[in-house]
Amino acid sequence: MVKDELKVKRIKNGTVIDHIKANRALNILSMLNLPDDETPIMVAINVESSHMGKKDIIKIEGRELSQEEVDKLVLLAPQATLNIIRDYENIRKSPVELKDELVGVVKCSNPNCITNSNEPIENRFYVQNKEPVKLRCYYCERTMDYEDIESQF
Numbered sequence: 590m591v592k593d594e595l596k597v598k599r600i601k602n603g604t605v606i607d608h609i610k611a612n613r614a615l616n617i618l619s620m621l622n623l624p625d626d627e628t629p630i631m632v633a634i635n636v637e638s639s640h641m642g643k644k645d646i647i648k649i650e651g652r653e654l655s656q657e658e659v660d661k662l663v664l665l666a667p668q669a670t671l672n673i674i675r676d677y678e679n680i681r682k683s684p685v686e687l688k689d690e691l692v693g694v695v696k697c698s699n700p701n702c703i704t705n706s707n708e709p710i711e712n713r714f715y716v717q718n719k720e721p722v723k724l725r726c727y728y729c730e731r732t733m734d735y736e737d738i739e740s741q742f
């Protein structure tokens with residue numbers, strides 16, 4: 590582990606999300622429906638980072654993220670690193686990566702979009718820009734930026 594990751598205690602099993610853009614940790618927790626009544630969580634906000642100036646870190650004990658949560662995480666924190674910890678070992682460390690197309694991850698902000706009707710059509714977006722994120726609806730062409738996406742979680 591690098592020195593600046595040791596500011597909060599190590600966890601035995603769970604998830605460490607590192608290199609989150611500063612001040613976005615609370616949005617990410619809200620997206621993950623955390624905190625809840627039982628999950629221990631450690632959050633560092635606006636800590637020094639050698640690469641990024643300032644960053645946030647989240648450590649979640651006893652929980653790993655689902656693919657759907659990872660897909661949302663990448664929208665909120667495009668530079669983040671996802672670490673899966675099992676028995677104090679970092680078994681997987683990967684940068685999260687935004688795909689060129691997103692299906693079923695976020696809702697279109699256009700109330701008249703066909704994906705918001707009663708039709709059984711799944712949300713689908715082209716990723717027009719990754720950072721800052723900009724999505725375009727496949728069906729109605731509405732574009733969505735970070736604020737539009739974040740407000741859904």
Ligand SMILES: [Zn+2]
Pocket residue numbers: 697698699702703704726727728729730731
């Ligand atoms: Zn749409």
